[in-house]
Amino acid sequence: MDEELYLIKDAGVSPRQIRLARVIIGILLLSAAVATPLATTPLLPIPGYMSGFGIAMVVVNVILASLLFAKGLIERKERTIRLGTAYFFVTVIFVPLIAAFPGGLMEAPIIGSTSSAVWLWCCWHTGFGLLIIRYATNSEETAGTAADVRRSILVTIAVVVLLTLAATLGLPYLPEVLRNGHDFFDDSTMLIPALVFGVNVIGLLCVMRMREEKPEQLWLMVGMVAACIDVWLTLYGGARFSLGWYFAKMTSLFTSLAVLVSQLYGITRLYHSIAGANQILMTQANQDGLTALSNRRCFDQVLEIEWNRARRDKRSLALLMIDVDHFKKYNDCYGHLAGDDCLRQIAQQLLRVINRPGDVAARYGGEEFVVILPNTDAAGARLVGERLLLNLTAASIPHAHNQPLCHVTLSIGVSAMVPGPGGSTSTLALAADKALYEAKDNGRNQVCIGRPELFSPAATSAFLMN
Known part of the structure; x- marks a missing residue:
C-alpha cells in the first residue's frame, strides 16, 4: 500500500x-x-x-x-x-x-x-x-x-x-x-x-x-x-x-x-x-487482518448475494457457523499471542476444506467463523464440517483445558435451505446458530444440523431484536 x-x-x-x-x-x-x-x-x-x-x-x-x-x-x-x-x-x-x-x-x-x-x-x-x-x-x-x-x-x-x-x-x-x-x-x-x-x-x-x-x-x-x-x-x-x-x-x-x-x-x-x-x-476493507479470511462486512454482502442467486435458481444454500471450544481458557493458559496463532491455524484448515470458487470462509467475530456454501444441501455442508474436524484433529493444536482430548476442537452448526418467498438470510443464520449451540450442549467437537423451516418470520424478527 x-x-x-x-x-x-x-x-x-x-x-x-x-x-x-x-x-x-x-x-x-x-x-x-x-x-x-x-x-x-x-x-x-x-x-x-x-x-x-x-x-x-x-x-x-x-x-x-x-x-x-x-x-x-x-x-x-x-x-x-x-x-x-x-x-x-x-x-x-x-x-x-x-x-x-x-x-x-x-x-x-x-x-x-x-x-x-x-x-x-x-x-x-x-x-x-x-x-x-x-x-x-x-x-x-x-x-x-x-x-x-x-x-x-x-x-x-x-x-x-x-x-x-x-x-x-x-x-x-x-x-x-x-x-x-x-x-x-x-x-x-x-x-x-x-x-x-x-x-x-x-x-x-x-x-x-x-x-x-x-x-x-x-x-x-x-x-x-x-x-x-x-x-x-x-x-x-x-x-x-x-x-x-x-x-x-x-x-x-x-x-x-x-x-x-x-x-x-x-x-x-x-x-x-x-x-x-x-x-x-x-481487499483490506473486506479482509480480516488476523486470519486473512473475509471479514464480517464481506460475509454479510456475500451472503445476501448468494441468497438472492439461490432463490432465483431455486438451489440450496448452506451455512456453517463455527466456534472454537473453550477459547477463553486457551487464551488464559497460553496467552493472547498464542490465541491469535491458533485462530490463524484454524483459518488455514478452513481454506483447505472449501475447494469451489464460490465457497467463502469468513471470520465472524472473536473465535467464531462462518462458511457460505452455495448450491449445497445439509448433507454436503455436514460433510465439509466433519472434514474440518478431522483436519483439526490431525493438526493437534495443544489445549490443556479442553478435556478429555487436550487439543483444540470446534463446535459447528449447519443449516441449508432453498430460499423461498418471504424468507431471509436471517432464517438461515438463526438455524445455523441454533445448531451450533446444540453442538456445544451435546459435548462439543461435533457437527449439528439445524432446521430453518422451524423458524417462522416472527421468531426470526425476535432473534434479531435480541
Whole structure:
C-alpha cells in the first residue's frame, strides 16, 4: 500500500523517458539540419492546409491548457497554471491568426491583410516564449488558486485582443514585413525575427536550467526545441508554402503535442496507481487482518448475494457457523499471542476444506467463523464440517483445558435451505446458530444440523431484536 501511495505522490522522470526525449531531440535537430538548405524550396499550396493546421492547434492547445489549469488547481501550484496560460495564449491567438491568413478560413483575409498574419505569427511565438520564461522562473512553492486561473484567462484574452488590433488597425504604423508581398522581412527588419528567435532560445535555456526532474519539464524542453526549429525554418524559408514553412508547421504542432502526450501519460500512470491502491484498499476493507479470511462486512454482502442467486435458481444454500471450544481458557493458559496463532491455524484448515470458487470462509467475530456454501444441501455442508474436524484433529493444536482430548476442537452448526418467498438470510443464520449451540450442549467437537423451516418470520424478527 505504501508503495502505491508513493507512486501516486511522486511520479518522477524514468530513465526510459530521458532516453526517448534525447532520441526525439536528436531526430528534430537532424531533420532541421537536413531541411535548412532546402527550406527556401517553393512547394505547391495545399488547399485547406492552414485551416486544418489551425483547427488542430486550437484543439490540442485548449486540451493541454485545460489539463494544466486543472493540475495546477489540484496540486495548488501557480507554476503549472502559468504553463497552462502559455498554451491558452496559443489557443486564443490562433483565432485571429487563422482569420488573417489568406486561405485560412476564406480565400481572402477576414481581418486585416496578409501582413497581419505575419505580425500575429510574431506575437504568437514571442508571447509563447515570454510565458515559458515566466513559467520557468516562477517558484514552485507559490500556491495556485482558481482566482489565478480566471485572471490568467481574462488577461490572456485581453492581450490577444490588443495584439490583434495592433496587427490590423495599427498595421500602417508597423514596419513592412513582406518583400514584394511574398517573402518575410528584409535586411531593415531583421531585428524582429532575431527577437522572436532569441525569446524562444532563452525560453529553452530557462527550461533546461530548471532543477526539478519531472516529466512536465522534460517534455516541455523537447517542445521548446521544436519551437525554436519552427521559428528558424519559418524565417529561413522566407515565404509561405516553402519547404521550410511546411516543416515549421509540423514542428509547431509537435511543440504542444509533446507536452500533451506527457500529461496524458502521467494521467494514465496516475490512474493505474490509484486503481492498484484502490484494489488494495478494497481487499483490506473486506479482509480480516488476523486470519486473512473475509471479514464480517464481506460475509454479510456475500451472503445476501448468494441468497438472492439461490432463490432465483431455486438451489440450496448452506451455512456453517463455527466456534472454537473453550477459547477463553486457551487464551488464559497460553496467552493472547498464542490465541491469535491458533485462530490463524484454524483459518488455514478452513481454506483447505472449501475447494469451489464460490465457497467463502469468513471470520465472524472473536473465535467464531462462518462458511457460505452455495448450491449445497445439509448433507454436503455436514460433510465439509466433519472434514474440518478431522483436519483439526490431525493438526493437534495443544489445549490443556479442553478435556478429555487436550487439543483444540470446534463446535459447528449447519443449516441449508432453498430460499423461498418471504424468507431471509436471517432464517438461515438463526438455524445455523441454533445448531451450533446444540453442538456445544451435546459435548462439543461435533457437527449439528439445524432446521430453518422451524423458524417462522416472527421468531426470526425476535432473534434479531435480541
